[in-house]
Amino acid sequence: xxxxxxxxxxxxxxxxxxxxxxxxxxxxxxxxxxxxxxxxxxxxxxxxxxxxxxxxxxxxxxxxxxxxxxxxxxxxxxxxxxxxxxxxxxxxxxxxxxxxxxxxxxxxxxxxxxxxxxxxxxxxxxxxxxxxxxxxxxxxxxxxxxxxxxxxxxxxxxxxxxxxxxxxxxxxxxxxxxxxxxxxxxxxxxxxxxxxxxxxxxxxx
Numbered sequence: 001x002x003x004x005x006x007x008x009x010x011x012x013x014x015x016x017x018x019x020x021x022x023x024x025x026x027x028x029x030x031x032x033x034x035x036x037x038x039x040x041x042x043x044x045x046x047x048x049x050x051x052x053x054x055x056x057x058x059x060x061x062x063x064x065x066x067x068x069x070x071x072x073x074x075x076x077x078x079x080x081x082x083x084x085x086x087x088x089x090x091x092x093x094x095x096x097x098x099x100x101x102x103x104x105x106x107x108x109x110x111x112x113x114x115x116x117x118x119x120x121x122x123x124x125x126x127x128x129x130x131x132x133x134x135x136x137x138x139x140x141x142x143x144x145x146x147x148x149x150x151x152x153x154x155x156x157x158x159x160x161x162x163x164x165x166x167x168x169x170x171x172x173x174x175x176x177x178x179x180x181x182x183x184x185x186x187x188x189x190x191x192x193x194x195x196x197x198x199x200x201x202x203x204x205x
Contacts, residue, residue, distance in 0.1 A: 023057055026054060
């Protein structure tokens with residue numbers, strides 16, 4: 001028997017340590033003395049009653065020890081349940097902390113994105129309205145198209161004028177040649193009529 005078992009047995013017998021072990025030893029001595037007693041019946045009866053009283057106390061100590069042992073087992077089970085609940089609560093708390101950390105990281109990211117969005121929105125709000133810009137661009141394109149059309153018309157008219165001017169210059173040159181010829185022949189009237197006709201043609205143009 002190991003020292004630990006001896007201590008456990010002594011504690012079980014001694015109960016709360018209030019002398020139960022001593023009572024049991026006294027009871028054994030009294031029983032041995034009573035068995036070997038040569039006293040009178042009255043003294044033997046008195047010893048017998050003392051032994052019964054001592055036995056009742058020992059039985060009470062045993063019952064009390066058993067009850068204490070049961071209570072300790074129940075308390076141990078309760079402590080185990082409480083410990084399990086605490087362990088579970090710790091696990092859940094750690095899980096909640098991890099989730100809270102993830103939510104915090106996400107919240108910081110959302111806040112950062114929101115701040116960037118606000119900056120971009122402010123920059124965009126300072127820019128001209130897209131519809132107005134599109135309308136201005138459309139009007140500019142329309143004006144450019146009209147200017148191109150006007151330019152083409154002017155170029156066309158310019159070409160016509162150039163052709164007319166070329167014809168006119170040829171006519172003037174021909175008339176000049178005729179004038180020179182008539183001047184040599186002395187036919188001034190014909191030259192005068194040709195000049196008048198040329199002036200009329202220029203006025204009509």
